[in-house]
Amino acid sequence: MSLDAVLSRIDSDLPAAMDRLMELLRIPSISTDPAFADACDRAADWLVADLSSLGVKAEKRPTPGHPMVVGHLDGDGPHLLFYGHYDVQPVDPLDLWHRDPFDPQIEDTNKGQVIRGRGASDDKGQLMTFIEACRAWKAVHGSLPCKLTFFLEGEEESGSPSLVPFMKENADELRSDLALICDTGLFESKTPAIVTMLRGLLGEEITITGPDMDLHSGMYGGVAINPIRVLSRVIASLHDDAGRITIPGFYEGVPELSDELEAQWQGLAFDHATFLGDVGLSRPAGEQDRTPLEMIWSRPTCEVNGIWGGYTGDGFKTVLPAKAQAKISFRLVGDQDPLAIRENFRQLVRDMLPEDCEVSFAGHGASKASMTQTDAPSFDAARKALSDEWQVPAAYVGCGGSIPIAGFFQNILETTPMLVGFGKDDDAIHSPNEKYDVESFHKGIRSWARILAALT
Amino acid sequence: MSLDAVLSRIDSDLPAAMDRLMELLRIPSISTDPAFADACDRAADWLVADLSSLGVKAEKRPTPGHPMVVGHLDGDGPHLLFYGHYDVQPVDPLDLWHRDPFDPQIEDTNKGQVIRGRGASDDKGQLMTFIEACRAWKAVHGSLPCKLTFFLEGEEESGSPSLVPFMKENADELRSDLALICDTGLFESKTPAIVTMLRGLLGEEITITGPDMDLHSGMYGGVAINPIRVLSRVIASLHDDAGRITIPGFYEGVPELSDELEAQWQGLAFDHATFLGDVGLSRPAGEQDRTPLEMIWSRPTCEVNGIWGGYTGDGFKTVLPAKAQAKISFRLVGDQDPLAIRENFRQLVRDMLPEDCEVSFAGHGASKASMTQTDAPSFDAARKALSDEWQVPAAYVGCGGSIPIAGFFQNILETTPMLVGFGKDDDAIHSPNEKYDVESFHKGIRSWARILAALT
Numbered sequence: 063m064s065l066d067a068v069l070s071r072i073d074s075d076l077p078a079a080m081d082r083l084m085e086l087l088r089i090p091s092i093s094t095d096p097a098f099a100d101a102c103d104r105a106a107d108w109l110v111a112d113l114s115s116l117g118v119k120a121e122k123r124p125t126p127g128h129p130m131v132v133g134h135l136d137g138d139g140p141h142l143l144f145y146g147h148y149d150v151q152p153v154d155p156l157d158l159w160h161r162d163p164f165d166p167q168i169e170d171t172n173k174g175q176v177i178r179g180r181g182a183s184d185d186k187g188q189l190m191t192f193i194e195a196c197r198a199w200k201a202v203h204g205s206l207p208c209k210l211t212f213f214l215e216g217e218e219e220s221g222s223p224s225l226v227p228f229m230k231e232n233a234d235e236l237r238s239d240l241a242l243i244c245d246t247g248l249f250e251s252k253t254p255a256i257v258t259m260l261r262g263l264l265g266e267e268i269t270i271t272g273p274d275m276d277l278h279s280g281m282y283g284g285v286a287i288n289p290i291r292v293l294s295r296v297i298a299s300l301h302d303d304a305g306r307i308t309i310p311g312f313y314e315g316v317p318e319l320s321d322e323l324e325a326q327w328q329g330l331a332f333d334h335a336t337f338l339g340d341v342g343l344s345r346p347a348g349e350q351d352r353t354p355l356e357m358i359w360s361r362p363t364c365e366v367n368g369i370w371g372g373y374t375g376d377g378f379k380t381v382l383p384a385k386a387q388a389k390i391s392f393r394l395v396g397d398q399d400p401l402a403i404r405e406n407f408r409q410l411v412r413d414m415l416p417e418d419c420e421v422s423f424a425g426h427g428a429s430k431a432s433m434t435q436t437d438a439p440s441f442d443a444a445r446k447a448l449s450d451e452w453q454v455p456a457a458y459v460g461c462g463g464s465i466p467i468a469g470f471f472q473n474i475l476e477t478t479p480m481l482v483g484f485g486k487d488d489d490a491i492h493s494p495n496e497k498y499d500v501e502s503f504h505k506g507i508r509s510w511a512r513i514l515a516a517l518t
Numbered sequence: 519m520s521l522d523a524v525l526s527r528i529d530s531d532l533p534a535a536m537d538r539l540m541e542l543l544r545i546p547s548i549s550t551d552p553a554f555a556d557a558c559d560r561a562a563d564w565l566v567a568d569l570s571s572l573g574v575k576a577e578k579r580p581t582p583g584h585p586m587v588v589g590h591l592d593g594d595g596p597h598l599l600f601y602g603h604y605d606v607q608p609v610d611p612l613d614l615w616h617r618d619p620f621d622p623q624i625e626d627t628n629k630g631q632v633i634r635g636r637g638a639s640d641d642k643g644q645l646m647t648f649i650e651a652c653r654a655w656k657a658v659h660g661s662l663p664c665k666l667t668f669f670l671e672g673e674e675e676s677g678s679p680s681l682v683p684f685m686k687e688n689a690d691e692l693r694s695d696l697a698l699i700c701d702t703g704l705f706e707s708k709t710p711a712i713v714t715m716l717r718g719l720l721g722e723e724i725t726i727t728g729p730d731m732d733l734h735s736g737m738y739g740g741v742a743i744n745p746i747r748v749l750s751r752v753i754a755s756l757h758d759d760a761g762r763i764t765i766p767g768f769y770e771g772v773p774e775l776s777d778e779l780e781a782q783w784q785g786l787a788f789d790h791a792t793f794l795g796d797v798g799l800s801r802p803a804g805e806q807d808r809t810p811l812e813m814i815w816s817r818p819t820c821e822v823n824g825i826w827g828g829y830t831g832d833g834f835k836t837v838l839p840a841k842a843q844a845k846i847s848f849r850l851v852g853d854q855d856p857l858a859i860r861e862n863f864r865q866l867v868r869d870m871l872p873e874d875c876e877v878s879f880a881g882h883g884a885s886k887a888s889m890t891q892t893d894a895p896s897f898d899a900a901r902k903a904l905s906d907e908w909q910v911p912a913a914y915v916g917c918g919g920s921i922p923i924a925g926f927f928q929n930i931l932e933t934t935p936m937l938v939g940f941g942k943d944d945d946a947i948h949s950p951n952e953k954y955d956v957e958s959f960h961k962g963i964r965s966w967a968r969i970l971a972a973l974t
């Protein structure tokens with residue numbers, strides 16, 4: 063049977079596939095930091111070359127930011143699109159890494175072999191699972207069982223500013239029967255999962271200024287307003303004691319779970335003690351009247367991602383700073399309107415400002431949540447293919463993260479997105495010492511081969 | 519008359535005196551940052567050489583930190599000690615400086631000539647006023663009218679960790695009839711002042727930790743505790759809405775002003791609108807039932823000097839950080855006990871911590887407030903000398919800053935401290951673009967010559 067030959071080929075080619083991934087991981091394509099723009103460009107070049115070696119007509123397509131990689135491969139059968147992103151998160155705090163984030167290596171751990179390095183899981187390792195599945199299929203059969211479009215982005219970790227304009231300009235070229243997206247994970251590191259519910263994301267950077275310049279706290283302390291104190295009061299006011307967010311109108315459009323979904327999620331028996339215990343925590347810290355799975359999948363959040371102001375170096379400096387800053391983000395669900403929430407948040411901050419203080423805001427992306435309808439036959443087929451590979455029934459799950467691309471496929475291209483990925487909870491994505499299990503990589507490639515067979 | 523000759527000499531030698539100060543300002547003696555330890559050492563060497571050129575038996579004396587410079591000059595008359603510090607504050611944020619902080623220059627401004635550079639006012643410019651007065655006196659008369667001890671510190675801006683042990687070990691050598699300290703300012707930039715009331719200082723650095731590692735706010739946001747939120751709640755709780763500090767027992771030992779001092783301060787007609795207006799503020803932000811002069815001279819404070827946590831670089835990173843940190847300091851008055859306040863502050867923080875969070879503390883200096891008795895004849899004499907030079911009656915004032923050395927002279931050496939200085943409110947000490955008016959430098963030197971004449 064043709065699938066078996068492809069799976070065998072995947073098994074025997076695994077060492078070479080890992081070498082290819084390591085090459086890609088060595089390119090420090092941090093999209094959010096302009097200092098790494100060249101590296102983003104090189105990662106795109108690398109992917110164009112690799113896809114071209116499979117016979118894909120691939121090219122780097124310019125945007126105002128980092129380039130897109132788009133490739134087409136003719137074939138019989140349905141038209142599938144594959145999406146992944148080649149950019150990665152920043153690496154700070156660098157001193158917490160045990161090795162150079164961009165000098166990846168295979169490590170033996172007590173949970174098996176892992177590929178260690180920035181982007182190993184998010185998203186270079188994941189996107190290569192699909193490309194390697196195509197490579198093996200082509201090596202065995204000479205051609206793929208479908209028409210294929212590759213669409214690889216370089217700005218996913220920095221808010222995807224060029225994505226929507228690019229999709230709109232190239233809608234006819236990108237529209238397809240189904241969009242496969244590989245940027246999610248297994249459920250609890252063991253159950254294959256198709257994500258059907260994604261939170262939206264709203265990012266805000268706020269700067270509160272007081273005095274015109276940094277002051278000496280001996281001379282002015284007690285009489286001058288301190289912007290760090292003002293910012294702290296703002297942040298402290300954003301949640302009430304029960305963990306509920308206090309921004310006026312924030313919960314408009316937040317739906318309750320359907321009975322069916324609630325039952326399915328209860329069936330998953332989410333082990334929140336282990337989920338939190340793995341990172342040194344014990345108590346679910348969100349809205350106290352919600353389950354942990356709701357907190358991360360179906361409830362909105364407000365988080366402070368960074369804060370800074372005044373003297374932060376070694377030793378002590380009795381400065382009364384001129385300004386204080388924070389990066390704050392919101393995960394959104396259901397029909398919450400990012401732009402309305404942005405405005406209400408800003409108004410809340412303005413209303414809290416004492417005399418002599420000013421605030422300025424910088425917005426960083428605003429995307430709604432998305433939900434996928436799973437009644438098409440392709441979803442049942444993919445679910446079965448995943449169950450066969452992992453020998454565990456695959457689940458439809460939510461995801462606390464924000465992958466706006468899913469909504470864009472729906473709304474701009476009228477193409478149904480299918481989110482399948484093989485990351486594990488302990489991959490430390492966005493953190494020091496990111497890794498991707500060799501098992502995720504290997505079985506991920508095999509999963510895609512099975513899905514290609516099932517969909518065509 | 520001999521004083522007139524000294525004053526003339528000071529006037530004619532001013533350009534050379536400024537050149538000498540510029541040399542000292544070029545040495546980046548930032549004491550709080552270990553990277554500048556060599557520079558601190560070089561500043562001490564420079565002072566030893568300069569004092570030696572006056573015939574002072576000066577030497578660099580080792581401490582566990584930066585060296586002390588101690589020098590003696592025999593002479594007839596009372597034994598006076600002079601204290602200043604040769605170390606300076608850090609220079610960040612460096613991008614707000616209009617030139618290299620350690621490449622000082624004379625600038626013409628619409629308020630007259632200034633010496634621009636880190637340390638120009640705090641405290642290199644000030645300490646050189648006394649040395650230059652001695653130089654002129656010696657040039658005219660061949661010897662000084664008193665026995666003199668120079669005692670110059672290199673750790674004043676980093677909490678003076680070596681000061682008390684050194685003073686205790688060398689008490690017999692340092693004990694004198696009067697300790698002159700030049701590290702304060704004019705009142706409202708125009709009235710010569712002797713500071714008789716100094717606030718104490720307590721520094722605390724706190725680190726709140728939550729998860730074991732930085733987390734992805736998509737995966738954990740909503741269920742994991744965020745240390746920045748916890749820290750913000752702690753900081754927001756330290757003051758009530760009326761500006762009063764909420765730490766239990768904090769106001770124990772805080773005295774009310776005597777009727778006499780209250781009347782004297784009212785007579786100063788402090789122009790708080792200008793004081794605040796100069797730095798872009800309008801409203802006194804401290805305890806709302808106190809006058810602005812009380813807020814900065816006679817009331818205790820709690821300030822956040824720095825805060826940091828999470829991602830603070832360009833762009834956005836949806837991290838849920840493992841920890842958040844702040845530097846917090848307290849200005850103390852009257853009989854407030856720094857160690858009791860430290861303990862009560864730490865207990866308040868511990869009491870506010872939610873489950874899964876931990877806190878660690880690092881203490882940065884703890885000094886009580888000090889008050890000087892002004893009934894000795896030397897104070898009247900010095901006040902008259904200052905009034906003669908500035909043609910404005912000199913005042914006894916408070917000072918919001920903390921100069922623990924004053925208390926140490928009283929308590930360790932049983933030597934009365936006299937604090938006289940010539941800084942102006944707009945000197946931007948501890949801030950970018952620090953300056954010292956050439957007028958302060960010139961008339962400061964002349965003031966010391968007059969004081970030497972008056973005290974001997």
